[in-house]
Amino acid sequence: MSQDSADLVSFRVARRVETGERARSHFADRIFSGLLLGSAWIILIVVCGLLAVLVKASWPALTTIGFKAATLAWSPSDDRYGVLSFAFGTVVTSIIALALAGPMGIAVALFLSELAPKRLAGPVSMLVELLAAVPSVVYGLWGLFVLAPVMRTVVQPALGKWLGFLPLFQGPPLGIGMLTGGVLLSIMILPTVAAIARDVFAAVPIEQREGMLALGSTRWEMLTKAVLPYARQGVIGALVLALGRAMGEAMAVVMVIGNTPAVSASLFRPAYTMASVLANEFTEATGQTYVAMLIEIGLLLFGMSIVVNVIARALVWSVSPKGTRAV
């Protein structure tokens, strides 16, 4: 039954409502739908309010510092508020996270939607989704006490030994720094990539696969030549959404990245990200400009997340028009 015929029915019911009890219920209907519409408007107001309040609260920084924020030096005690080193940290850690979690998440999604027997796909899907449910502060705790020591004693020395000729892997293995932050983030966004990509693959028509297999391809060739190209946009959308999550993550990163406003080529060095500087400095910030500047970083994060989400959702929707709900 379509929406239109449903409306027609309600229209007819509404037309018959003229007197007595029915007039009262007509009145009640209007109040009721008014309440529903009002609730929907609250969503619009909240998002616009977010933007307005953040702009207003960061106004002192936007006017006094302005484009001087696009510099490197962050030293609030000397009135120097350059945020570029944070942007650098955010970009580097997110790229590491995406480089690790992207291919792996796609592989997991292929396994869950195409390869695994049904009995196995269900439970494994659930485990992957539970990985997304682990609170970020728990990831941070685990990252600080388990991942960071492992990185310091095993991973970083090995990388330094074999790939030390690259500037990326030079310097002392500290354990905390951009590489550890990126690796921790990759674990956190892996379920995002896997769950959305799985739903995108599920939307690929079965004829794609049957046609490819009928041409004599192997199962893997079927996946890489018929399924993946068909789902390409949706998979990119999943990656962009995961990137957005990585860029906005604060608590896990703040515990393992070292919190130093620095730009360095070596991934072993400590740094800062936009979200982690908020988590680390906000409550200790003194002075109007300092606080306003931090709020401006919050505003930047908000704007960034909107851009990322608009792009990602447009891509995901183009593949599965019903919308993918596994975010």
Add this chain to the structure above:
Amino acid sequence: MSRLAVRNAWSAFMICVAAACAGIAALLLAIIVLYVLSKGAGALRPTFFTQIPRPVGIPGGGVANAILGSAEIIALASIAAVPIGTAAGVYLALFGRGRVAASVRFLSDVLTGVPSIAIGVFAYALVVLPARQFSAVSASVALGIIMLPIIVRTTEEAVRLVPHTIREGALALGIPAWKATLLVTVPVARPGITTGVLLAIARVAGESAPLLFTAFGNPQWSVGLTHPIAALPLVIFQYAISPYKDWQQTAWGGALVLIALVFALNLAARVALRSRFAR
């Protein structure tokens, strides 16, 4: 070896690689959960749930105030977000055509992707700055905003799945539309709506970033809405980065409690959804 054999071998190999990736993902979860379990179990004495933190060096004490504080903040956020979210979701499902509905859908999806710390900054600027005080209310504002889009979209989806014929049957009997919605459509969609609410609560129960500069934390018992309040994720963060062994131990205990709570909520959400198909 023939060309076909090579292709088949390559295919089998890559399928194994994909399976291994899925195995690693599941293994990561097991590693993290088991590690938290082994580290945190030692901290869970009865006093952990009944007492407030003690100063460094004095054994005993617990995080009862933080558990209570978390419950209070989340309850307050739910009181606001659940009715608004479900009402907006019902609106989108039943009347959701046109520009307003499209923007609500779009913006609630965007809101899901906004970093929680940015929403915390918003609650700080909106509530804490004017009041000049960290407060439980400001934390609830932040968490409520995070819950909203999750509830809206799951409610919309659940209500959409209700067959139109049921609602039309009610309307044909002369029942006013609001009664048909509340007494016929919504009850049928209730498992889906419950799932959404539980998932939203699970999501905010673990949030710590938006609480840093709204709830702020409090080492004492505190339930006042206009005062700084303790919260479990905050205590985990503050104790984890402290240099003291017994505080770090408490952080692991808190992490265990938090993970257990969040997983229980997630499982409950699944069970609620399954009951829909069982009937």
